[in-house]
Amino acid sequence: MILMQAQDISLTRGGRKVVDAASLTLEAGRVMGLIGPNGAGKSTALRMLAGLLKPDYGHVRLQDRDIGRIGAEMRARQVAFIPQDGQKPPPMPVRALVALGRLPHGQAGERAAGHPAVEDALAATDMLELQNRPASHLSGGERARMNLARALATSTPVILADEPIAALDPAHALSMMQLFRVLAAQGKGIVVVLHDLALAARFCDELVLMHQGRVVRHGLPEQVLQDTIMGSVYGVTVKRIENAVIPWALCR
Numbered sequence: 317m318i319l320m321q322a323q324d325i326s327l328t329r330g331g332r333k334v335v336d337a338a339s340l341t342l343e344a345g346r347v348m349g350l351i352g353p354n355g356a357g358k359s360t361a362l363r364m365l366a367g368l369l370k371p372d373y374g375h376v377r378l379q380d381r382d383i384g385r386i387g388a389e390m391r392a393r394q395v396a397f398i399p400q401d402g403q404k405p406p407p408m409p410v411r412a413l414v415a416l417g418r419l420p421h422g423q424a425g426e427r428a429a430g431h432p433a434v435e436d437a438l439a440a441t442d443m444l445e446l447q448n449r450p451a452s453h454l455s456g457g458e459r460a461r462m463n464l465a466r467a468l469a470t471s472t473p474v475i476l477a478d479e480p481i482a483a484l485d486p487a488h489a490l491s492m493m494q495l496f497r498v499l500a501a502q503g504k505g506i507v508v509v510l511h512d513l514a515l516a517a518r519f520c521d522e523l524v525l526m527h528q529g530r531v532v533r534h535g536l537p538e539q540v541l542q543d544t545i546m547g548s549v550y551g552v553t554v555k556r557i558e559n560a561v562i563p564w565a566l567c568r
């Protein structure tokens with residue numbers, strides 16, 4: 317089942333097309349990795365998918381409706397957007413902040429904090445131990461897990477996550493990628509921006525490679541992560557290593 321579709325979306329910023337006629341289709345049960353070098357346009361594209369930026373051209377459809385025509389609350393019940401780690405959160409307890417994820421369902425305060433979706437989200441992200449801590453005291457990695465928990469608490473069919481594992485230690489990065497797989501198995505569709513290509517190859521069903529605003533490759537990880545493409549897009553060479561745990565290394 318198609319959950320979301322972007323067709324030829326373009327956006328100009330500072331006189332430059334930062335996203336240029338990008339198209340993608342997100343199906344239920346899939347983890348899609350959005351990859352590409354710094355400045356490729358990944359975050360901008362993700363914000364357009366989330367309905368937070370309006371494309372100059374093209375359109376984003378959410379279950380067959382133009383996302384721009386869906387009200388903010390309805391959209392929030394359908395799409396959870398996890399931004400790249402930005403502002404420090406307020407000094408409210410982690411559980412209360414995660415419970416804000418229930419607002420699009422009209423639930424707030426004690427009712428939201430006690431909702432099973434909040435409990436499940438805290439458990440899934442390994443945040444139960446930290447639930448009473450002020451959110452402002454969390455480390456960068458803990459904050460990333462809390463942001464995912466808040467998104468999960470909303471119980472949306474679509475999750476859009478911008479570099480959610482960038483600040484995570486290896487164990488929590490693996491857990492989060494495994495959790496995306498579990499969520500996909502439950503029927504959700506996930507678009508995740510990643511710079512860790514090994515994890516992208518291992519956990520994503522498909523990869524969308526962006527470069528200079530354009531989607532230059534879309535397909536299975538092994539189709540996208542080819543040596544020549546990595547060379548031309550990332551400017552690195554791929555060294556294959558036999559019998560190694562990670563069978564390739566990137567070199568400059």
Ligand SMILES: Nc1ncnc2c1ncn2[C@@H]1O[C@H](COP(=O)(O)OP(=O)(O)OP(=O)(O)O)[C@@H](O)[C@H]1O
Pocket residue numbers: 329330334352353354355356357358359360361
């Ligand atoms: N408001 C803006 N005005 C001018 N340029 C912008 C604006 N917003 C983004 N850009 C530019 O658009 C390009 C794409 O930015 P974007 O954040 O989407 O890239 P990205 O692929 O997510 O990069 P990264 O991996 O570094 O996070 C960048 O070159 C950025 O400088």
